[in-house]
Amino acid sequence: MPVRSVKNQRKPRSDALRNRELLLAAAKAVFSAGGPDASLEAVARRADVGIGTLYRHFPTREALYEAVYRHEVEQLGELAEELKSEASPVEALRRWLRSNVEFVATKKGMSAALALAAQTNSELMAFSYDRLTRAVGALLDRAVAAGDIRGDVGPEDLLRALIGMCYLHDQPGWQTSVVRLLDVFVDGLRIQPGASKEPVRPSRG
Numbered sequence: 001m002p003v004r005s006v007k008n009q010r011k012p013r014s015d016a017l018r019n020r021e022l023l024l025a026a027a028k029a030v031f032s033a034g035g036p037d038a039s040l041e042a043v044a045r046r047a048d049v050g051i052g053t054l055y056r057h058f059p060t061r062e063a064l065y066e067a068v069y070r071h072e073v074e075q076l077g078e079l080a081e082e083l084k085s086e087a088s089p090v091e092a093l094r095r096w097l098r099s100n101v102e103f104v105a106t107k108k109g110m111s112a113a114l115a116l117a118a119q120t121n122s123e124l125m126a127f128s129y130d131r132l133t134r135a136v137g138a139l140l141d142r143a144v145a146a147g148d149i150r151g152d153v154g155p156e157d158l159l160r161a162l163i164g165m166c167y168l169h170d171q172p173g174w175q176t177s178v179v180r181l182l183d184v185f186v187d188g189l190r191i192q193p194g195a196s197k198e199p200v201r202p203s204r205g
Contacts, residue, residue: 020057022047027068032106040064065110066124072103073128080135089143094186096139097162101178104166132159149189159163161185 026046030038040061044054058064080098086092114190137155144151164186 011056014040016057019047019053021048022049023054023057023064024068024071026070028066028106029111031065031068032108035110046135060089068106069124069128070112073131075139076100077105077131078140084137086141088148089139090186090190093136093139093143093149094183096136097158097182098179100162101166101175101182104163105175108166145181149193150191153189 001109019121023043028041030043030046034042041051042065047054048111054064058067076096076099080096083092083096113135136158140149140153140155140158143149162182165181166174
């Protein structure tokens with residue numbers, strides 16, 4: 001039986017990687033608009049690839065849901081790293097939270113499938129929570145250290161508030177309303193003139 005050489009164990013071709021990225025972007029848009037029952041054919045059409053190409057990358061609908069979810073979480077983590085170089089720590093935090101609204105919109109579209117996936121893949125949920133907590137925590141620490149944001153709020157608090165705002169709004173145009181509320185929320189976290197700027201980290205107990 002022939003043994004494959006290292007040379008024959010090729011890395012994914014650039015066009016295959018490109019198709020995967022196109023499919024993930026298309027799936028995000030299609031599922032956000034059409035929900036978990038949106039057709040995979042619609043995803044393939046939006047990505048301008050054949051349905052066979054979609055199934056080669058993602059053999060099942062659930063595999064595609066999970067890939068989109070992980071991709072979005074990773075992008076939010078990368079965005080937090082980029083925003084750490086922003087001039088204003090508060091605006092960096094605000095921009096990251098706003099970007100999460102779009103992520104939640106995708107999650108809402110895939111909510112039924114993600115609930116099913118979570119039952120069999122707790123690692124997916126643990127990965128998401130850990131990645132997002134570390135991302136917002138880094139931005140929050142920077143804003144607290146600059147004396148711009150009160151120090152008695154933790155990253156978990158911010159994520160809970162964000163999720164609460166998003167899931168309490170289900171009417172058309174909810175994203176605009178949530179972004180407005182996020183602005184009010186972030187402004188409420190800012191240290192007012194004359195207040196103490198001594199950082200006070202919240203208890204994690």
